[in-house]
Structure formats: C-alpha cells, structure tokens
Amino acid sequence: MSNLNMDLRILVVDDDAFVREILVEYLKSFGFSKIVDLKDGAKAIHYIQDLKNPIDLIISDWEMPQVGGLQLLQAVRKHPQRKHTQFMMVTSQRSQERMKITRAALWSVDAYLVKPFRGEILLGKIEELFSSEVPDKFKIRA
Amino acid sequence: MKKLLALKIAPPTSETFNEETLKVNRRILVVEDEMEIQKAYSSILSPEELSSVVPIRRSSRQTAKPLTAEEEKLPQAQIPPYDLVICSTAEEALDQVKKAKQQGCPFALGFIDVLLGGGMDGIELVRRIQEFDSEMYFVFVTAYQDRSVQSIHELLGPVVAERWDYLNKPFSEGEIVQKARSSVSHWNLKNEKTLRDQQISEIQRKMWEAERLVSVATISRSMGHEFGNILTQIMGRAELAKRKSESEMRQAFEQIMRASELAGQVLDRFKNLSQDRPAGTATSLFCLDKPLEEALLLMDHQLKNANIKMTKVKMDPALVAGHSGSLTQVIVNLLINSIYAMKSSGQIDLSILRTEEGSTLVVRDYGPGIPPSSLPEVTKPFFTTKGNQGTGLGLSICKEIVEIEHLGEFKIENHPVKGVVVTLAFPPPRAGGER
Known part of the structure; x- marks a missing residue:
C-alpha cells in the first residue's frame, strides 16, 4: 500500500467518542498498531509531559472542552523534547478555516484535516508527513 | 484604457451624500393678487443683483464707520436670493405646491395674502395644502384686520399652529426679510433633523x-x-x-x-429557532421550560467547551403566552453573556417559579457581576463591554422581546454574593392564549 513505517506511534485526541473510534479504526485499517487515544486536551498535555511515552504523530481535534487543539499544539511546540513531533489538526468548521489555518500555522502545524474526510485523505496526509520523498518546503511550516 | 477607467471612479461618497440629502431649501411661494405688491416681493427676496448686508457691529450704539477702501474689497455677508414663485390665485398656488411636492422640491415658506380675488381665500388655501404638505411654513399678509389671530387659529387648528405667522400690510422690507429668513431656516433645520432621524x-x-x-x-x-x-x-x-x-x-x-437521526435532531433545533420569529404573528401557549430546554440544547456544546456546570434549582410547571422561539433566543443570549463573563469554567443556576402574578424564569451566573455604574446601561441599545465583538444590542433586544412581545418584565441585577441574576417575569396567560 505504501512505504510507511507501520511502527509509527500515534496519539489521537478528540472529545467525540465516535470520531475517536473512527480515527483509530482508520489508522488500524492502514496497518498502524501503536495507537493511543485520549478524550481531551488536558489529558494529552499530561501524556506528552511523560517522556516515557513515545510519540511520532499527534492527530488532534481543534475544538475540545477546556484545553483545545491549539493549546495542545502550543504545548507541544514549547516542549523542548517534543517540539519536532508531527502534528495534524482536525476540524469541522469550514467557515473559520482560514483563521484556524493561520493560527495553527503560526505554531507550525504540520497538516490540517477537515471533517468529514475519506480514509484516503487521512492516509495521504500521513504519507506526506513521513515520506522522505516529499521535500520539506512542501510541508506547512511557519 | 487603464487611465479611462481610473477617471470613472467616483470619489468617496460620504460628502456627496450629505450635500444631496441636506441641500438647503430656499423656495418661497408668494400668493398675492396685486401686481405692485408682487413686484415688491421680487425686489426684496429675489433681487436681480445679489443684495448685501453690512456687517452689524457688536454694539448697536456704535455707529458704523464708513468702510475704508481696503474693507470695501472684503467679501461681505451676502443673502443669496430666494427661489421665488409668485401666484395670483389660490387655485394656481395649490397646483404649484402640489407639483413642487411631487417633484421633490417642496416650498419652505409661503407668503399668503388672506383676501384673494378668486373663490378660495388664503386660509382655505393653507388648510387644503395640509393634505399633501405638512412641513411648509406660512406667513399671512393682510391689509385689513379682517381676521383676528384667534380666528385664523380656530380655522387652521393645532396641526398648523406652529407653522404660521402673520404680517400687516403695508410691510417693510426688513419684516419680509426677517420672516423669510426665520421660516426658511426653521424648515431646513426640521428637515435636517428628520433626515438624521431616518438615518439613525x-x-x-x-x-x-x-x-x-x-x-x-x-x-x-x-x-x-x-x-x-x-x-x-x-x-x-x-x-x-x-x-x-x-x-x-x-x-x-x-x-x-x-x-x-442525530443529524436530523440537530437540524430541528436550528429550524425551531429561526421559526415563529416575526413579532406580530399569532401567539401560542407553551410551557416555560420549552424555550429553556431548546436554548440548553443549542448551547450545549459552548457550555461544555467553557466547562460550565448547569444547575436546575427549581422547575415549576408554568404556562406562558407568546413566542417560544423568541424566548429561546433571549435565553441563548443570556447564556452567551454568562459564558463570556465567566471566561472558562463556572456555574449557571436556572429556575422556573410560579408566582401569584404569573411565572418567572431566573438565570443566575457566578461571574464577576456587572459594575454598579454600568448596571442601568446594560439594557440600553449600543452598550457593550465586548468591544468589537458585540454590537451592544443583545440585552436591549432581550428586554424588548420579554416586555413588548410577552408583556413581561426584564430585570438584571447583581447577586448580593456573586454573579448576575436575570429575572424574566411573565404575566399569567389569558384564556385561550390570546393577548
């Protein structure tokens, strides 16, 4: 299917149980197995603080109670050991996308996924992030 | 090509707009059947050459010194001529006023001779003019004391009372100029005010x-x-x-x-909010918890996001006549305000109470409250603490929906301990739910 490393360790953060379930199921269907899912940003921030938890990719919802996706992204980028972790933001509010992309880009978000999406889109974005063939300049980096 | 296009672009329009809408009206109608007097009006109000007024010295006792050659060259205060239309009969005058009004260039003032040759006299003319122009000012000019001020007032009634004045013949140039200036300026001030009010x-x-x-x-x-x-x-x-x-x-x-199915339910909530909105549509009887529950469903996500705990303190069954959708909007507004005030995390208490005078819905938050100095202002239009994020109309509309649409009472105050209490009081519905 692809030359992706199936040992990538992925953290999924979404407050909606069904969406979380779908995301995890998609990832498993692609062949990934090292997946951790959390239901809010606060738990996720706590999780990333513990350096024993290996993470290669974070997929997080933008809008979550208390600690949202942007705050989580900021926490990751400010963290000395985590700041280069790949971060994919998921959102469903198309009308405010421009604002969100701009704000997320300021904090160097790596990819952006709009709900609802097809599995191939999700897979494509992950491939883009981890395939060495894609030059760095095509990645969203502020 | 580019140059041509650039030339066509109009300058900013705000000035043009003001000039157009607030153009000074200097139109005066004269109704007078004597030729000699008609000529006198013309020479006073619309002379061939622009007349000039010698600037008045501060003190009237001080005689004006003869102008030096230097001063003579300075521009002096000039009265621009009035736009004068002279008619000999009341019938002709009525036509002119009608036409002027239709064409959007009404008269500001009419000098009206009371006794006219034809069938209609000056007072009847003014009475008839009211049917299509209720802004025009009038000065009755009469040679004899054939009408007392009281009898004119009785004939014209209170509607015109503020807009007419009188002069006895023979008149002086000064009297005519003075009446023309004051009435024309009154007309224009009033017109300007009306336009401003419309814009506002x-x-x-x-x-x-x-x-x-x-x-x-x-x-x-x-x-x-x-x-x-x-x-x-x-x-x-x-x-x-x-x-x-x-x-x-x-x-x-x-x-x-x-x-x-869930998506359908989400859609229903939104549909309910936008429906039965227009005031004036038939009212219906509903339980007060209906708009409350709808508002909570609509705001569920925001409330959870802001980590706000909702507590239903007391839920009496209470019937209200009115528009449930409007009240949903009121409650949504109150919740938005409370969320804004409490930033992240907090509590909102809700109660529906049945009272002797009807029912009340109480929404209390645990935010910082409203500064006492702002409290009387919060329900006034355009008051906002949200800077560019608010229009300052939320609470004023809520108050209107409660008080005008539902004949209730809207009260907002600080809780003695903490936060804001909003009380919506509703009268008991009358039989049949009609107001």
Missing part, C-alpha cells in the same frame, strides 16, 4: 439585524462542529464497513442510521 433608525435596524445574526452565528458554529462529527462518523462507518463481514456491515448500517 436605519442604522439601528441594521444593528439589530447584525445582533440577531451574531446569535445565529454562535449557534451555527456549534452546529457546524456537531455536523462535522456526525458526518465523519457516517462516512467513516460506511467506508470502513466496505471491507468487513456481512454482519459487521449490518452493524455499521445501524450506526449510520442512528448518526443520521
């Missing part, structure tokens, strides 16, 4: 629209989020099920059905 009410109307859109926008944002999640589920289940066994597929179908 137009702006207000637009702001109200904007405020309603703001609450709709807040709700549609949370709807957008919910729909995104539901659609993700529907698409995900369908796509993932394609590769699964038949029984798993059946299960996925069931999940898709449930998600679709």
Whole structure:
C-alpha cells in the first residue's frame, strides 16, 4: 500500500467518542498498531509531559472542552523534547478555516484535516508527513 | 484604457451624500393678487443683483464707520436670493405646491395674502395644502384686520399652529426679510433633523439585524462542529464497513442510521429557532421550560467547551403566552453573556417559579457581576463591554422581546454574593392564549 513505517506511534485526541473510534479504526485499517487515544486536551498535555511515552504523530481535534487543539499544539511546540513531533489538526468548521489555518500555522502545524474526510485523505496526509520523498518546503511550516 | 477607467471612479461618497440629502431649501411661494405688491416681493427676496448686508457691529450704539477702501474689497455677508414663485390665485398656488411636492422640491415658506380675488381665500388655501404638505411654513399678509389671530387659529387648528405667522400690510422690507429668513431656516433645520432621524433608525435596524445574526452565528458554529462529527462518523462507518463481514456491515448500517437521526435532531433545533420569529404573528401557549430546554440544547456544546456546570434549582410547571422561539433566543443570549463573563469554567443556576402574578424564569451566573455604574446601561441599545465583538444590542433586544412581545418584565441585577441574576417575569396567560 505504501512505504510507511507501520511502527509509527500515534496519539489521537478528540472529545467525540465516535470520531475517536473512527480515527483509530482508520489508522488500524492502514496497518498502524501503536495507537493511543485520549478524550481531551488536558489529558494529552499530561501524556506528552511523560517522556516515557513515545510519540511520532499527534492527530488532534481543534475544538475540545477546556484545553483545545491549539493549546495542545502550543504545548507541544514549547516542549523542548517534543517540539519536532508531527502534528495534524482536525476540524469541522469550514467557515473559520482560514483563521484556524493561520493560527495553527503560526505554531507550525504540520497538516490540517477537515471533517468529514475519506480514509484516503487521512492516509495521504500521513504519507506526506513521513515520506522522505516529499521535500520539506512542501510541508506547512511557519 | 487603464487611465479611462481610473477617471470613472467616483470619489468617496460620504460628502456627496450629505450635500444631496441636506441641500438647503430656499423656495418661497408668494400668493398675492396685486401686481405692485408682487413686484415688491421680487425686489426684496429675489433681487436681480445679489443684495448685501453690512456687517452689524457688536454694539448697536456704535455707529458704523464708513468702510475704508481696503474693507470695501472684503467679501461681505451676502443673502443669496430666494427661489421665488409668485401666484395670483389660490387655485394656481395649490397646483404649484402640489407639483413642487411631487417633484421633490417642496416650498419652505409661503407668503399668503388672506383676501384673494378668486373663490378660495388664503386660509382655505393653507388648510387644503395640509393634505399633501405638512412641513411648509406660512406667513399671512393682510391689509385689513379682517381676521383676528384667534380666528385664523380656530380655522387652521393645532396641526398648523406652529407653522404660521402673520404680517400687516403695508410691510417693510426688513419684516419680509426677517420672516423669510426665520421660516426658511426653521424648515431646513426640521428637515435636517428628520433626515438624521431616518438615518439613525436605519442604522439601528441594521444593528439589530447584525445582533440577531451574531446569535445565529454562535449557534451555527456549534452546529457546524456537531455536523462535522456526525458526518465523519457516517462516512467513516460506511467506508470502513466496505471491507468487513456481512454482519459487521449490518452493524455499521445501524450506526449510520442512528448518526443520521442525530443529524436530523440537530437540524430541528436550528429550524425551531429561526421559526415563529416575526413579532406580530399569532401567539401560542407553551410551557416555560420549552424555550429553556431548546436554548440548553443549542448551547450545549459552548457550555461544555467553557466547562460550565448547569444547575436546575427549581422547575415549576408554568404556562406562558407568546413566542417560544423568541424566548429561546433571549435565553441563548443570556447564556452567551454568562459564558463570556465567566471566561472558562463556572456555574449557571436556572429556575422556573410560579408566582401569584404569573411565572418567572431566573438565570443566575457566578461571574464577576456587572459594575454598579454600568448596571442601568446594560439594557440600553449600543452598550457593550465586548468591544468589537458585540454590537451592544443583545440585552436591549432581550428586554424588548420579554416586555413588548410577552408583556413581561426584564430585570438584571447583581447577586448580593456573586454573579448576575436575570429575572424574566411573565404575566399569567389569558384564556385561550390570546393577548
């Protein structure tokens, strides 16, 4: 299917149980197995603080109670050991996308996924992030 | 080509607009059947050459010194001529006024001879003019004391009372100029005020629209989020099920059905809010907890996001006559304010109480409260603490919906301990639910 490393360790953060379930199921269907899912940003921030938890990719919802996706992204980028972790933001509010992309880009978000999406889109974005063939300049980096 | 285009672009229009709408009206109608007097009006009010007024010295006792050659060259205060229309009969005058009004260039003032040759006299003429022009000013000019001020007043009535004056013949140039200046300036001031008022009410109307859109926008944002999640589920289940066994597929179908039903419910909430909105439509009887529950559903996402705990203190059954959708909007507005005030995390207490005078809905938050100096201002239009984020109309519209649409009472105050208490009091519904 692809030359992706199936040992990538992925953290999924979404407050909606069904969406979380779908995301995890998609990832498993692609062949990934090292997946951790959390239901809010606060738990996720706590999780990333513990350096024993290996993470290669974070997929997080933008809008979550208390600690949202942007705050989580900021926490990751400010963290000395985590700041280069790949971060994919998921959102469903198309009308405010421009604002969100701009704000997320300021904090160097790596990819952006709009709900609802097809599995191939999700897979494509992950491939883009981890395939060495894609030059760095095509990645969203502020 | 580019040059031509650039030339066509109009300059900023705000000045043009003011000039157009506030153009000074200097039109005067004279109704006089004597030729000699007609000529006198012309020479006074619309002389061939521009007349000039010698500037008046501060003290009237000080005689004006003869102008030096230097001073003579300075521009002096000039009275621009009036735009004069002279008629000999009342019938002709009536036509002129009608025509002027239709063409959008009405007269500011009429000098009206009371006794005219034809059938209609000056007073009857003014009475008839009221039917299509109720802004014009009049000066009755009469040679004999044939009409007393009282009899003119009785004939014309209170509607014209503020707009007529009189002069006895023979008149002096000064008297005519003075009456013309004061009436014309009155007309123009009044006209300017009317136009301003129209502009203000137009702006207000637009702001109200904007405020309603703001609450709709807040709700549609949370709807957008919910729909995104539901659609993700529907698409995900369908796509993932394609590769699964038949029984798993059946299960996925069931999940898709449930998600679709949920989407329908989300849509219903939004539909309810936008419906039965216009005031003036028939009122209905409903339980006060209906708009409350709807508002809570609509704001569910925002409330959870802000980590706000909702507590129902007491829920008496209470009937109210009016528009449930309007009240939903009021409650949504109150919740938005409380969320804004409490930033992240807090508590909102809700109660519905049945009282002897009807029923009340109480919304209390545990935010910082309202500074006592602002308290009387918060329900006034355009008051806002949200800077550019608010139009300052939220609470004024809430008050109007409660007090005008539901004949109730809207009260907002600080809780003695902490936060803000908003009380909506409703009268008991009359039989049949009609107001």
